[in-house]
Amino acid sequence: MKKTFFIMAISSLFLFACAEKKTKTEKNTTAAPKVENSTNEINQIDSITHQLEKAKDDIDKAPKKLMNY
Secondary structure, three states: OHHHHHHHHHHHHHHHHHOOOOOHHHHHHHHHHHHHHHHHHHHHHHHHHHHHHHHHHHHHHHHHHHHHO
16 A cells, blocks of 8 residues: 555656746747737728718818719
């Protein structure tokens, strides 16, 4: 019984020691996709803003065009 307990204790310590742990560099690389995602979101928002500004300008110009006819 003592031998099996001893073997189990040694094997569990070995597993904990050899388990894959995240290092600081791996933690930093997980933040990179968040930055890329936010950059993509910013680009999409800029594109939508540009389209809205263009539509606003078209709406502002429409009455002027009608007055000229």
